[in-house]
Amino acid sequence: MAEIKIAAEARTEFGKGAARRIRRADNVPAVLYGHGSDPVHVTLPGHQLMLALKNSNALLTIDLGTEQHLAIPKQVQRDPIRGFIEHADLLIVRKGEKVTVDVRIHVVGEAIGGTLVVQENNTIAVEAEATHIPESFEVSIQGLDVGAQIHASDIELPSGSTLAVDPELLIVNITAAPTEAQLEAELAEAEAEAGIEHDAPEGEGDAPAEGDAEASSEGDAAESSESE
Incomplete structure (x- = not known):
C-alpha cells in the first residue's frame, strides 16, 4: 500500500x-x-x-x-x-512493526441457480506489517452449490500477513433460496407479530344488514303488486 x-x-x-x-x-x-x-x-x-x-x-x-x-x-x-x-x-x-487491522472482504462470482449467498462477515482481522497492510481480500463463490461454506482459513493471505481470528470463522454460507410460499409465510408471520391486519376486499363476505334485507323484501313486493 x-x-x-x-x-x-x-x-x-x-x-x-x-x-x-x-x-x-x-x-x-x-x-x-x-x-x-x-x-x-x-x-x-x-x-x-x-x-x-x-x-x-x-x-x-x-x-x-x-x-x-x-x-x-x-x-x-x-x-x-x-x-x-x-x-x-x-x-x-513504524516501518517493520506489525499491527492488527480489519480488512474488507469482497465476494466475486456467482453460485449456481436456486441458492442464497449469505455473507456472514464483511471484514476479517489480520496481523500485517504496518507498511504492507492488504487493501482487501477476494473470495470466489463461482459455481458453489447449497451447503458450501467459506471460512477464514480459506482466504489466501499475502506473505507477511497472518490471521488474527479463529480459522473456522464463517465468511460465506451458501443455502437454498426460499420458495415463494416460504416468503409469504414469513411475511404473514412478521405482520402478525407486528399486529398488522389487512381489510377484506370490498364486496367479499359482506352480508346485508337486517334492515336492508327487509327494505329489499318490501320493495320486491311493491314491484310485484304494481305489475299485477
Whole structure:
C-alpha cells in the first residue's frame, strides 16, 4: 500500500468551539498517538483526508513541517447525516512493526441457480506489517452449490500477513433460496407479530344488514303488486 502524505498543522485550541471553527474551515481535528509518546493534536485538510480514507487502512505520512509521523486510521467519526469526517484518531506506526487491522472482504462470482449467498462477515482481522497492510481480500463463490461454506482459513493471505481470528470463522454460507410460499409465510408471520391486519376486499363476505334485507323484501313486493 502506497503512503499518502498529508500536510498538517499543530493544534493548540481545544474544546467544542475550537472544533467547530476548524470544521467550518473545511479541516478536521485529529489526534496522533502511540509508542508511549504524548498525543499530538493536529488539524488536517478535510477533503484530502476524506480521499485518503476511502481505504479504511490507509497508510498516512502526517507532515508537520519540522517532523513527520507514519500513521494508520484507528477511529474515524463521521457526521451521521452528511457523512463528512468530524474527528480522526490516528495510530503512529513504524516501518517493520506489525499491527492488527480489519480488512474488507469482497465476494466475486456467482453460485449456481436456486441458492442464497449469505455473507456472514464483511471484514476479517489480520496481523500485517504496518507498511504492507492488504487493501482487501477476494473470495470466489463461482459455481458453489447449497451447503458450501467459506471460512477464514480459506482466504489466501499475502506473505507477511497472518490471521488474527479463529480459522473456522464463517465468511460465506451458501443455502437454498426460499420458495415463494416460504416468503409469504414469513411475511404473514412478521405482520402478525407486528399486529398488522389487512381489510377484506370490498364486496367479499359482506352480508346485508337486517334492515336492508327487509327494505329489499318490501320493495320486491311493491314491484310485484304494481305489475299485477
